[in-house]
Amino acid sequence: MCAGVGWVPSMVAVSLIGAALIAYTWAALTGAVTVYAPYISEAGASPPQSGVFSLLLYFGSVLACTTMLVRYVVIRNLNRCGRRIVDALNVASLLAGLVAVSGNLIVSAYPVLTSRAIHNAGAYTMFLAAVLYMMLETGLTCCLCPQHYAKTMVWVRFGLTVASIVAVVFTACYQFVGERIWVEGDIDKPKHFREPGDPGFRELLISSLGEWFLVTVFLAFFLTFAYEFRRVMVTVDVFPLVGHMDDCIEVTRLRSHDSASLLISSSL
Secondary structure, rough: EOOOHHHHHHHHHHHHHHHHHHHHHHHHHHHOOOOOOOOHHHHHOOOHHHHHHHHHHHHHHEEEEEHHHHHHHHHHOOOHHHHHOHHHHHHHHHHHHHHHHHHHOOOOOOOOOOOOHHHHHHHHHHHHHHHHHHHHHHHHHOOOOOOOOOHHHHHHHHHHHHHHHHHHHHHHHHHHHHHHHHHOOOOOOOOOHHHOOOHHHHHHHHHHHHHHHHHHHHHHHHHHHHHHHHOOOOOOOOOOOOOOOOOOOOOOOOOOHHHHHHHHHHHH
């Protein structure tokens, strides 16, 4: 039994922040990237830091998936009256969250320097699905206010969601413009070695800073779950079906009319 599972979403933030900062510091010190705010994926693309980066992303993905499942069960238990809008938002948010986690796994499995197309597809999937997840979870919080959530939590999650939408738009737009200018400039070095004065440097810098800000907003949103999960208890029970592990399991098969009678008696 584990009482108070607020540490789970907290560890999501710790693992993903650790992955980004360790990869950036390691890559900058070894000269794999420049110090001018590279994309997180660029910092974690070259060995040996790519191994640590991928492991921490995998670990964070597992914890993020666990957080989303716990959140789903919590909302389902709070929705005792069975409001359909709450059930629909709850299921939709879980699906969006799992899609975002899948995108994160693709990002960690396919480095940007060796599999750029697959990596970018995973990154776009992760960011868009994560923004959708935040929107749906904010809607859930609003629907359950004030019975189960304070207005402060609604506004905090709403503000983080708006910030994520603005950040993802700025990041995508400036990346598109910056990469176009970079290609037209016919630079004879990889993009992750960009420096001030290079064509498209300013646009790519703004885009990469937007990505760092976007990830920070995502993790801040997850930390709001840490606050409420301190009031959530998760239990796991184990029931041996036999006394000796070489014993056979006895299965009782009921006939159709016997099972119907059992259901009727249990409903009385």
